[in-house]
Amino acid sequence: xVLGAILRFPKTNPFAFGCAFSCAKTSFSDxxxxxxxxxxxxxxxxxxxxxxxxxxxxxxxxxxxxxxxIFGRLFPGAATFATAxxxxxxxxxxxxxxxxxxxxxxQFVHHPLLYFPVFYCLKEAVNLxxxxxxxxxxxxxxxxxxxxxxxxxxxxxxxxxxxxxAFMPMFLRIPWVASTSLIWTCILSAMRGGNDMExxxxxxxxxxxxxxxxxxxxxxxxxxxxxxxxxxxxKSHMLVTASGRDRxxxxxxxxxVIASRKGNILDVKAYKVGRDFVTVMLVEAQPxxxxxxxxxxxxxxxxxxxxxxxxxxxxxADTDSPRCKDGVTYTGHFRANGPDRPGLLKAITEMLAAExxxxxxxxxxxxxxxxxxxxxxxxxxEQHAQITGVVRAFSPVNRALLNERLIAFENKFNIxxxxxxxxxxxxFSAFTSAEKKRSLVRTMSENMGGKKE
Numbered sequence: 389x390v391l392g393a394i395l396r397f398p399k400t401n402p403f404a405f406g407c408a409f410s411c412a413k414t415s416f417s418d419x420x421x422x423x424x425x426x427x428x429x430x431x432x433x434x435x436x437x438x439x440x441x442x443x444x445x446x447x448x449x450x451x452x453x454x455x456x457x458i459f460g461r462l463f464p465g466a467a468t469f470a471t472a473x474x475x476x477x478x479x480x481x482x483x484x485x486x487x488x489x490x491x492x493x494x495q496f497v498h499h500p501l502l503y504f505p506v507f508y509c510l511k512e513a514v515n516l517x518x519x520x521x522x523x524x525x526x527x528x529x530x531x532x533x534x535x536x537x538x539x540x541x542x543x544x545x546x547x548x549x550x551x552x553x554a555f556m557p558m559f560l561r562i563p564w565v566a567s568t569s570l571i572w573t574c575i576l577s578a579m580r581g582g583n584d585m586e587x588x589x590x591x592x593x594x595x596x597x598x599x600x601x602x603x604x605x606x607x608x609x610x611x612x613x614x615x616x617x618x619x620x621x622x623k624s625h626m627l628v629t630a631s632g633r634d635r636x637x638x639x640x641x642x643x644x645v646i647a648s649r650k651g652n653i654l655d656v657k658a659y660k661v662g663r664d665f666v667t668v669m670l671v672e673a674q675p676x677x678x679x680x681x682x683x684x685x686x687x688x689x690x691x692x693x694x695x696x697x698x699x700x701x702x703x704x705a706d707t708d709s710p711r712c713k714d715g716v717t718y719t720g721h722f723r724a725n726g727p728d729r730p731g732l733l734k735a736i737t738e739m740l741a742a743e744x745x746x747x748x749x750x751x752x753x754x755x756x757x758x759x760x761x762x763x764x765x766x767x768x769x770e771q772h773a774q775i776t777g778v779v780r781a782f783s784p785v786n787r788a789l790l791n792e793r794l795i796a797f798e799n800k801f802n803i804x805x806x807x808x809x810x811x812x813x814x815x816f817s818a819f820t821s822a823e824k825k826r827s828l829v830r831t832m833s834e835n836m837g838g839k840k841e
Contacts, residue, residue, distance in 0.1 A: 402456065407448030409563055414443030417574045425574075425758055438514045446506055451565060454498060459490055459553075466490065470557055477554065490553045495546055504530055504537055518809070521791035528795045544572055575760070619703045624678040625654075626671050627700050628685060632693040634665035641688060646671055649681040654702075659751075670702060718781040719810050720745075726803025728754060728773040736805075739797055740779060743790055745807075750777040779807065 397405055418439040422431055459466060469483035477483060509526030513519050530537075548568040556564045619625070630642050639658060646653060651673040658667040673681055682697045689695050722745075724736060733752060740747060757772040790807065798805050 403449075403452055406452045406563065407444055410448035410451075410569070411440050411444035413567075413570050414447065415440040417570055421574050425760075434514060438511050441514070442507055442510055446503070446510075447565070447569065450502075450506075454494075455552075455565070459493075462493075463490060466553065467557065470553070470555060487550070487553050491546065491549045494549055494553075495542060499541055499545070500534070500538060504534065521788060524788075525791055525795055529798070532799060540575060541572070544568070544575070620672065621703070623672050624675045625700050625702055626673070626678070626682070627696075627698050628669045628671050629666070629696040630669075630688070630693050631664055631666045634660055634663060638665050638693075639667055641691070641693070642667065642669065642685070645684050645688065646673075646681065649673060649677045649684065651677065651681055670700070716780050717783060718745075718785040719748075720779050720807040721810055722747075722775070722777040722779050722805075722807050724775040724803055724805040725772060726801065726805075727757075728771050729801075732773055732801065732803075733775075735797075735801065736775065739793070743793065744781050744783060744785070745779040746781065748778040748780055751775065773803075778810075 415436055418436050419431060422436070463486040465483055466486060469477060469480060469486065472480065472483070505527060508530040509522050512526035512529070513522035545568070548564075552564045552568075628642065628646070630638075632638070639656075643653065646669070651671050653669050654672050655670040656667060657669075658665070660666075671681075685697055686695050722740070726732075737747070752773055752775045755772055755774055757770045759768045759770050761767045787809070794805055794807065797803075
């Protein structure tokens with residue numbers, strides 16, 4: 389009885405079954421490509437959410453409306469033709485003509501003019517975290533890739549569509565499309581997957597369904613700044629940089645020396661570069677301990693470390709950095725990924741500077757990317773640069789113009805790149821002095837939808 393109810397469900401609920409099947413299928417296909425083809429260590433859930441959303445809303449919903457009620461009205465004899473024998477089909481010239489017409493409309497009208505534009509725009513909306521600029525950005529990328537995309541599509545889908553319209557009853561049309569699409573989505577995922585930036589599973593919840601803005605945790609990105617009034621100006625402050633061959637206990641050795649002189653580590657950044665390890669610390673200590681602390685830290689050089697200590701003033705005076713006088717007007721999470729080449733980093737930072745974007749945090753890593761071969765060509769392994777960072781601006785940013793220039797940069801250098809605007813971080817009030825209070829925090833609250841007190 390249970391099995392019978394399951395088998396009846398597609399017939400009695402074809403729309404719901406098609407949506408659910410398509411959502412699960414596209415999500416599984418992308419997962420399969422990421423784990424088995426690209427050999428990722430971590431699933432890019434943001435990219436996976438793009439395919440799941442596309443499968444649920446478009447493949448399950450829009451294509452159901454096209455293949456069942458719309459085609460059913462345009463070609464009223466299609467259902468009868470699909471259930472006829474091959475001999476009867478060959479003896480039905482009207483049915484054969486309608487079959488060719490359905491394939492033509494689907495493959496040469498529907499897919500080029502609707503399917504791919506929707507896919508690219510949805511993918512762009514997910515990558516940007518907003519609908520603003522998604523239409524222009526998605527269509528610009530589709531215009532660059534449409535020839536290769538359509539050729540790959542037609543190789544698989546033209547024969548599959550003939551089978552679908554010739555033999556499948558109406559209630560099985562969407563499952564047949566979804567089953568064939570299991571293979572196609574793997575191809576599409578490999579060809580036009582996400583921007584190769586890995587996103588955790590929790591963050592993906594921001595993208596399925598309505599494309600809500602994904603709020604980046606700026607503190608986790610290592611770019612937060614203590615407000616000026618929290619610094620103790622009676623104490624000495626210094627930047628301690630330590631580098632050397634990576635090993636267990638590297639940071640502990642540095643922290644132990646600092647603690648022995650009652651120093652306090654206010655901020656620390658640590659990362660591995662190649663086989664070496666680098667850490668930068670902002671340290672606060674009593675002026676009377678500064679000289680001895682400096683000497684003992686440099687003694688770690690005998691243990692294979694390179695130590696540099698320099699005095700610093702983490703707070704800013706009223707006369708410092710006049711560019712900050714109006715506060716931070718824009719913050720964003722920058723991401724880029726594509727084939728590595730000499731001069732790429734120079735070009736990216738030059739473009740950011742030309743747009744008036746100040747870099748707060750920047751990271752560049754190398755990884756291997758499998759490029760799927762087409763037309764009988766073998767797969768190729770390329771070395772890609774994966775770049776992330778946080779940028780900010782001190783003057784108004786024209787979002788539409790910035791997006792246009794990012795797209796132009798993508799087309800010129802054949803990389804994927806974007807800046808996702810994030811909620812301003814109140815800790816940026818560090819750009820004001822302790823003596824002169826500004827209404828920067830209040831302004832930021834207004835920008836995030838708050839009200840003046």
